[in-house]
Amino acid sequence: MVTPEQSQLSQLNQVIDEQMSNPAFGIDELCRTLGISRSNLFRLLKEQTGLAPSLYIRQLRLAKARDLLEHTDLRITDVAFQVGFERSQMLSKYFTEAYGISPSEFRTKQVGADGFPAVQHESPTPDTDVFPVVDQQPEKEQPPVPVVEEHVITLPAVQVAWYRRRQVQLVALALLLVLLVAGWFSRLNPFGDNTPAASSIAVLPFRNTGAADTYYFSSGIMQQIHSSLSRLENLKVISQASAMLYEKTTKTPAEIAGELDVAYLLEGEVLQVGQRVKLSVELILAADNRTVWSNTYEGDEQHLFGFMGKVSGQIARELNQQLSQAMRQQLKKAPTQNMTAYNEYLKGQYLLRNRSREGILGSLVNFDRALTLDPGYADAHAGKAMAHFLLLAEGINESRQNKQLAEKEALDAIRLDAQNAQAYLILAKLYQAQGKWEQAKTTFQIALQYSPNDALINYSLSLLLRTIGQVDGAIDYSTKAYALDPLLPVILMGHVGNLLAAGQYEEARKLIAEGNRLHQQVANWYWTTAAYYFAREQYELSLQELDKGLAISPATKAFLYRKAITKARMGQPEETRAILDTLPDIVENYAYRAEFYAGLKDKGHCLAYLEKGLTTEQIPLYLKVAPLFSFLHGDPRFTAILHRAGLDGPVSMPGQRNLVK
Template sequence: MYPTDKKNIERLNQLIDKNILNGSYSIDDICLELGMSRSQLFRLVKEETDLSTSRYIRRRRLLKGKELIETTDRKIAEIAYEIGVDSPQTFTKYFTEEFGVSPTEYRKNREKEPLLETPHEEQEVVVQNIVPPSPPVNETTPTATKQKYKYVALVVLLVVLAGVGLWVRHISKEGDNSIAVLPFKSNGDSEAALLAEGVTEQIHASLTTLSHLKVISQNSLELFKESKKTIPQIASELHVSYILGGTTTLNGASVRITMELVKASEDRVVWTKQYEGKANEFIGLVNKIAQDITQRFQLKPLQSLAAKSNQMPTANLEAYNEYLQGKQLLATRTKEKLLASLTKFDKAIALDSNFSDVYSCKAQAYFSLGNLSHIDLDSSFRMTEREALKSIRLDADNAQAYGLLAAVYRDEYRWEQANSTFLIALRCNPNDAQVNYWYSLMLRSLGLLEEAVKYSTKAVALDPLSPVILGGHIRNCSYANKREMTKAAIENGKLLFSDSFLYYWSTGYHNLETKNYSIALRELTKARQLNPSVKGIEAALVYTQACLGQTATAKAYLSSLPEVSDNYSYFAMVYAGLNDKKNCLYYLEKMATLGKIPTDVKVSPFFRFLRGDKRFDALLQRFGLRNVQLSN
């Protein structure tokens, strides 16, 4: 090996190691940093290693994975993502090809002990009395008392979650497997309100890990935070059998949590419990609560719940408060509040750098900033991916992080990676409404409409008061030619979302699909009136006018539209309405040169007149949209 070649191989190794977390780090990126062409790099690697460049990079990643298996007890899934492999399944496949044995077998052979990664269905966890050691504090110091209070609040919350897991088994025995956890009320200051939100969130998070239990999304439940409706009325709107509510009260260094479970059909309280913790007697109190719950139900938590139900996401209440405040800001989706949420999340990380949920929330903030055009989309994707991977390294079962990672892969047309990552997210949390919905959108884009309807149906059941999810479900059903399901979804939406532009946008698209252009025009006009800032609605409206023969209106719109890349899809839509294949394809191909294609181009009513055209088929092929087959 010549000195220059040796130096370049060393630089190559450094670049691979430096970017090992980044699964999308490409040969082109390496060439740019080394100042080589792809052919020069290929010759260098081939001559020195007898491997192609891509195989050499893969081997380097696999050697790092092998090292982590040897030196750490991290799960195989965590190691896969830590070395930049898109899924545990892909890691296992490559590892076996490289070393002749699977990662788990390699670990087993090295340690001669039972596998560290015991499948969930083989695990059994028994809830025991929780007796944590008392932290060393000076009880006469106000700060020390406050810190002890914070510690007590977390311990009490842990026990509450354990109790919730036990009565869930009671619910499932009766055959009523649906529940809504209403936002807990608080009697106290802003800190009490945050604790109430934390109790609600943790109970909800625990319940959503159960595949057999329908747990309504917190998005729908926020609408009932100050509601005067009765329990039966709320349950009827949400289509659930049980409602869980509660109150948190702070009094100095004490916290009291009261919970009540109501069987909605009878408006009858079937379970109630009060928990109270004091700084000077919390060990005895925690023991008593655990004993009472165990004696009351004489049950173990369900196996699928055991891994999550007794775990607080952090032991640092100050970090937890920053996290909750950040989530409140995140929900607003304005640029100012999204940026402020990132500041809150960074404070939480400074207090507890192992807080997985904070990193997934940072990923959500970056994803929203990009999709709302507040920051560059590519930068948004890279930061979303970075924070999601950090979250997964800390918690290999973090469904939100996997869901965001999958959404990035979907928006980058990396269909196979997106599919496998969505499926991991759903295995971690089958009751996540957003992940079910996002997955349905990807399946729709790929033309897998039966599967899309399946997942959007579940998303609607989990988050029945979301106009976004219902609107997407209407389109899925319409494109799949599910007439009765489409009709039912539209009727349900009419009662709930008559003031939402999203509802009329979707019903407009349904009528475009069925070629009822006059009705589509009416619905899209309503959507534009409710939200005139959405350019996509205006373009769809002009497309409809063109279909109705209003050629002059369509041409006037085209003349007024600036010739910039953000508008290429709108040009294509309106030219489609004018039945102008040449110009429609021209703008679709201009988009394609930028690495983009309109969402749902394969199934959208706008471009159905292009189906079968060779140029259109070539576009679909370029973005992996022809002859789609996904692995399960």
Template sequence: MTTVDASLLERLHQVIDEHMDQADYSIDQLCRELGVSRTRLFRVTKECTGLSIALYIRQRRLLYAHQLLMTTELRIAEIGDRVGISNPSNFSKYFTEHFGESPSTLRRRRAETRAEETPFPNLRSTEGAQPHADTSIVKGIADKPLGQTTHLQNVRDRTQPSRWWVGMGLTGCIVIMMLGWLLANRARQPASGMHPLPSIAILPFKNMGPADTQPLVEGITDDVHTSLSLAGTIKVIARSSSDQYKDSRKTIWQIGDELQVTNLLKGSVLKNGDHLQIRLELIRTWDDIRIWSKTYEGGYDDLFRLTSRLGQDLVQQFTQPSGELISDRAAQPPTTSMAAYNAFLQGKQLIQTRSKAKIQAGLAKLDEALALDARFADAYAAKASGYHLLENLGYVASPAIQQLAEQNALKAIQLDSTNSLAYSTLGSVYADHYQWANAQAAFRRALACNPNDAYANYWYSLLLRAVGRPSDAIVYSARALELDPLAPVMMAGHVVNQAYAGQFAQARATLNQNQLLFGDSFLYPFSRGLYAMAHNEYAVARAALGETLRLNPAYTDHLPSLLYCQARLGQTDSARAYLATLPDTSARNAYLKAVVYAGLGEREACLRSLKKAADGGYIYKDLLVFPPFRAYHQAPMFQSILRQYGLPLRPMKSTLP
């Protein structure tokens, strides 16, 4: 390293430290303040540290976070904010990857160490005290060659200025940790950036025209998402996660880190009368460099030709020229009528709100679209999804609704044999009616058509869990969580799959990694409660399920599970009071009673209630793997229920695919 490069690296440290708590401080701002080009900054950082500038900044933030954890009483979430990693889940994940333990574990170990060193804390003498250096952190690094050293600036704790200096002992440890980490990681850094696989998130396209063209913008965004998803060789993040960055001030590399993608696609749409303009910009996340951009223009009647062309152009950025560029489905226009397409976009947007009135209004709009084009497969698929939501969300309880969902899905498939939404909706309808084989066939076809469909992966995982294959379910729920990393339902489903498969260490790890991100969602304590119940930790499960009800009082489906845990802990009064107040009027109520009877250890009452529910047309879809019934699997009555509903007589071993 030359003297000039060393000077640049020294100034780089100073600027990073000055802006440590600014999560949105960009690389462009950094270059301007240093007075150097991006190319030179990237070269010097890579040559001196073996890391990209984004990763180097992150590691410096983590080192300061470690310092704050060891020397202050700030809350972990506050420390994440102070070091510019404001996403709690990512802070915990990055910290654990770097130091081999989570922030909470380090904080707890620090407290235990202090307790051991100071048995009489009130008598501690501060006279002549030396800063404590936690040497266990650098265990194993001492034997590694240090190579080129760099100076680490002390960073001031802006909230507690009197405690910002932590002593040369700790600073030395941090330097050694940093150098050891850099040298250990040189070999495993991918040459092309942070992420080894081609992957992309499509940020919400900006509407540059009037507000009433927003459905068109959403439709174009969906078309681009579909084109990339159907390519089959690219990981495409679900819109439910990428849409959360609408109007976000986060930097490109922050979004890339949080979604774990190598590329972001930004776009804008302007409809001015009959003229349409679409601008696209593909940005590499690890170094914030624009690698491709293009503007498409034409008449509104040319919309499908434009979207087909831009989809083709985008897929080419990730494939070899001789490879398959785009599927036949993505290249075909969805309808021959622009009026039908407009009605379809409005109907689809209404259904996505998931409110009863808007779902019904959306179905009416889809009928308008089909009146204009009776061969509009996507409109039939959207109708099937809308009808299924009406029943699934409890808005309408009628077999006729599910029949309409099935009929519209089948009509969509008849017109378009590659329609992933139609297949996945059909799979959900069949699963709701315990038609396991038909549901599996539908989901597998949906995933063959579009492996990047997060919800198809998730719903298929639930089906596999229901038929006693939780180990196989994990494969698909992990994929769903990878594609939709900001969706709490994906995290919850994955945790429960892991717990029901007996992978308790992995389930705990998933919960720990996602606590700060999803801790405010009722689905976090819900999944933690089911994990603890599967692990026979009834006190933990009781507390977690109680927290679920506190966060979402309307979610009473697992109140019997809470009472089950209380009964297992010997607290039977609430369970018996619940049984006395539950009317014996439906098959579902009979099932709820069975869960509570299992907690009370009343075997015969539990089995009779399960049989009554089954004879009345209802079983819990996770009956085969639900922890309260594990002790009853070999009972003849339980086995007869399984046969009655076409379920295997015992949980199955992995049989992928």
């Protein structure tokens, strides 16, 4: 009997097959065609195949490429085009990762009895790199993988065309069957995908056992390992922001893992004395507080990167992550060969954490020192890009020069390291600030390709999608960001905001209850709770939440302004009009004035200031979906403003398609 899920998967395969040659066809287009949300698509494929959507689509593309290479005389560039790769180099890269042989070699080299190599999996044998380490647990022996032979049938020429089409379908079906069986077996595993916290880990702050002034080093080592693990798409890695809250905790591993919803914890201890380092790491299965694996490095700094790569690879194997050859090489890759430059970079990263003027400017000094020692240090360029961007974002120095420097340093980082997710993140934010929505979206997605477990990138992309009206996608990405960073207030605030834009009030209410428990001392949290009641037109309750925020931060102008707007909606316009009378009519205040007139539901003045703001990039956030501006929906003048801002087009809500407001 065919289940509804299998029927839906069959329809999904048909859609992918029809769009195979379209390189732009991806997850968003697939969701729109099928009329399902990203989260539902992700859940369907995880349950039925054990794969993420992007990887599943790629597997089907590669299966068809294999068939075309085997049964046609098409050039490799034409094969790449037929299966949706814009460049033959992309096909070659993924084909080699999947099958262990390049497309051209496949055509000329017979491998094995069936003429094709098996898909390569992570070797169960230890790395051959030699380090002065103590490994306290042997590698787990892996069971043999059964080999299924294929038989190639030669058909008469008149049947070749039909056979090729049929062969593509059969290959896809065979692949699906293998994935279904693999998914079934994974559910027998107590840490399989059906377990809420399966394949999940939190890298806790490493203990610094050296001098106090080497704390930055232990923090940086933890960050380096965290960054490596975050590259693994199918591994849930809790963000550093949430993990840092447990730096001096007395909670048990089980309690920490329960709060973060993970199965494993990684703890570490670092001692740095001069150029000598001792690093000990321990992987803990939190449920029973059992050490699964531990390792120690003791030696000079120069070999430290190799050891950290070994640690990341070992953890990946323990958590059943399949690593391609390219990913194994990436995990072993040293960011620089100059350890003095590395130390300067870590100091710069440490100074960036508090986002103060002094910290940001100080970080630039350290990043410059790192680049003097190693001009090809991509991470140091990305660090400079972040510093210049923060000078803008934090309102410390909003000069055009900082925008240009942020872009230049990000591009320099990408030139040196095409997989530098941090650099792509900065570029995406710069594009977003300029209203280049599609460029920003694409760049965020590239950043996620290289660091899929980065909570900040997922969160930032979700806010962009809310801005341009793709609310369903916004919720999908903020859901993941919240799972990766469950204790950072701003992540939850953004997620609730996305839910409110979609009208999912019940889900928002549940999360607000959790936020009230965790963030009651955070002033900005009450901006979110006030927004919930404002969206529901419960203005009196919204005012009460704003007052809670003001009690913590009495001088916050945004709270005072929102109180006046809320009162205006209650029929009490006096405060709003008083503010408008005294607020200077200058560029910096155009967005504020538009919001005040929106509170008064004064269409004429509100639209006038929105039009003024367009020319200077001073328009309110989330203009397209914000409840404050919903009274303008349907007005041709508002539609024209959205068009000029590049925000026209449908609003996509969860479970709906092409909802135009």
